[in-house]
Amino acid sequence: MGRAIKITRTDMSAKDLRRAAKRTKDGRVVRRLLAIALVLDGVDRETAARSSGMDRQTLRDWAHRFNAEGIEGLSDRNGKGAKPRLSPKQQAQFVAWVEAGPDPVKDGVVLWRCVDLQARVEEEFDVKLHVRTIGKYLTKHGFRRLSVRPEHPKTDREAQQTFKKTLPAS
Structure with missing residues (x-):
């Protein structure tokens, strides 16, 4: 088995991490903060990981990210997506x-x-x-599907124009 990764970031205690978890809106980041707080409290890695809904390897990976980047490193990183096929x-x-x-x-x-x-x-x-x-x-590129407004086949355009001309101006 591999060794447990030591939490080397000492600028925040377990209590500070829990306080930060209260203010964080992203549930995934909250779980990661609480797992790391448990590790700082001395709880074994297996229990800390399981209580936060992850396995030990995942907690180990998040510990690496926390050590390197702090709380900001615990957020998910979204990819840029696929490169457009057309230049x-x-x-x-x-x-x-x-x-x-x-x-x-x-x-x-x-x-x-x-x-x-x-x-x-x-x-x-x-x-x-x-x-x-x-x-x-x-x-x-801002194009929308446009369709012609339906019109009854027996529509009398002259009658419509005559009717429009008799309406009072608004």
């Missing part, structure tokens, strides 16, 4: 296509659908994207 230059070109609309002769469609944009991206940039990813790029 900023390619995304600008993509936006230009959407704004210009499709060319019926070249693209074979009269309005863009995600499937059509997917084919165009693959053809132009040699990058395969899922249809949902195309939708995410559209949303990212």
